[in-house]
Amino acid sequence: MNVFLSRMVVKAAGLVIYRKLAGKIEFLLLQASYPPHHWTPPKGHVDPGEDEWQAAIRETKEEANINKEQLTIHEDCHETLYYEAKGKPKSVKYWLALLNNPDDVSLSHEHQNWKWCELEDAVKIADYAEMGSLLRKFSGFLNTSR
Numbered sequence: 001m002n003v004f005l006s007r008m009v010v011k012a013a014g015l016v017i018y019r020k021l022a023g024k025i026e027f028l029l030l031q032a033s034y035p036p037h038h039w040t041p042p043k044g045h046v047d048p049g050e051d052e053w054q055a056a057i058r059e060t061k062e063e064a065n066i067n068k069e070q071l072t073i074h075e076d077c078h079e080t081l082y083y084e085a086k087g088k089p090k091s092v093k094y095w096l097a098l099l100n101n102p103d104d105v106s107l108s109h110e111h112q113n114w115k116w117c118e119l120e121d122a123v124k125i126a127d128y129a130e131m132g133s134l135l136r137k138f139s140g141f142l143n144t145s146r
Ligand SMILES: Nc1ncnc2c1ncn2[C@H]1C[C@H](O)[C@@H](COP(=O)(O)OP(=O)(O)OP(=O)(O)O)O1
Pocket: 012, 032, 035, 036, 038, 040, 043, 044, 045, 081, 083, 084, 085, 086, 090, 128, 129, 130, 131
């Protein structure tokens, strides 16, 4: 991406959180409380003075009430999505993270629901093609690193 474009891009970051339950891997998706009520992993905008890593961890705490200490973040498994949101180019960097204990999740006012989904369901519910590819890639990472 050239310098001009990279300055215009709205940066966001988040964590693709998964848990292992009954031998299955499930991904956490949160549903926006505002239209189009889309489902994404916890994520949000990078604040001034913050980098993407810090934003991913802060947003996960704010949106899903999950602390860094409850997670094992796979620092080497990450991917950035680029799309247009509200007429502006947006980038969202996601890292993969295990929720160590399959604890409850609680929501911020920005979300109205959450779901733990196995891969194929997560791909369907998250809906966007690039998010589907990202989830498949992260799932592949888990299958080869186990
Ligand atoms: N992977 C995607 N590809 C294309 N469009 C997407 C994708 N994810 C979400 N959108 C759409 C849904 C919304 O219309 C719009 C903004 O959604 P989103 O990027 O999730 O940010 P947001 O404004 O809801 O919250 P946040 O503060 O968490 O970034 O983009």
